[in-house]
Structures are given as C-alpha cells and as structure tokens.
Amino acid sequence: MAALVALLTACDPGHEEHGDYTDKVQAVNAAEIAGWYADEREFRILDVRTKSEFEHDGHAPGAELVPWSYNDKMDGVNETFIQTVPERFGADETIVILCSLGMRASQAADELQRTAGFTRIYVFEGGYEGHDMAGFPSGPGWRASELPMDGVDPPREDLLGEDPAAEE
Secondary structure, eight states: OHHHHHHHHHTOTTSOOOOOOTTTSEEEOHHHHHHHHHTTOOOEEEEOSOHHHHHHHOBOTTOEEOOSBSSTTOOSBOTTHHHHHHHHSOTTSOEEEEOSSSHHHHHHHHHHHHHHOOOSEEEETTTTTOBOOTTSOOBSOTTTTTOOOBSOOOOOHHHHOOOGGGGO
16 A cells, blocks of 8 residues: 555655645545535535546536646646646635545645645545545545535446346
C-alpha cells in the first residue's frame, strides 16, 4: 500500500510527498453530510476527479469539477488547479472535496489549505467508491452510503441479459 501512495505522489513532480494526510485534512462522513442536507446547511462540493470519471461514474448533486489530474492515468497534476479553485470558490466557504478514493481529494485539500488559505475544507471519507487505506480519510464512500448522485446512467436493458426470475 505504501508503494501505491509513493507512486501516486511521485507522479506529481511539482509537489512534495506528504505521506499521511489524516492529520493534515479535515474529514467528513456520510452521516454528517446527510445531516447537512437535512439541516439545509450551506456547503459546496468540489469534485477533483477527471472529466471522464465525473461524466461516466456520476457525481454528487451540484458538484463542481476542477480536476486534480490531467487524465485518467493521474500522471500529472493539473497545474491550473490552485489558480482555478480560488476563482470559483471562496476561501471562507464550506467545501467538501470528493474523488474516487480520497487520495486526490486529500492532496487537493492539503494544497488549498497550505497555499490558498482555505480553512473550511473537508475530504469526504472514502471518496465516491470507499476505501480503507492508511494515510487517508477512510470510509465506505459516497455511493455505498446512498447519498444523492447525479449523472449515473441506469443499466441498459440490452446489456443485462435475460432475467432468470422472469421465466418463473
């Protein structure tokens, strides 16, 4: 696992390796987000996945896409990220950052806190898909927590095949 973290951070030549993010970023979990929705608390969602992930895998309602990586291979940080986010988000706004597993979100949150003065920024535990990796806020993920999702295509009937239960 440490090799994976080292590989991911090594792909970012412009940023130093930070290692363990659990003490560097604030995390928020599904129960807290559900409460925020129920209380109509004001917060914004920053999705740092690639455009392809955002469009094909779905996203949180109202999420705004500013990719941390240039492409699906995650082989380079989007050099305009640290300039783009402050143009679209206020440093005093409550912002929840999401990616697939929480690694890019943790890196992005740390960078925004250190270089752009963001103070009310949270990484969603486990990202969209969920994980339990050392060094990053872990959790079951947005999707497994049954929080609202937009942009998820329903399964196509022609790809599902025959339903064996339908014949009974």
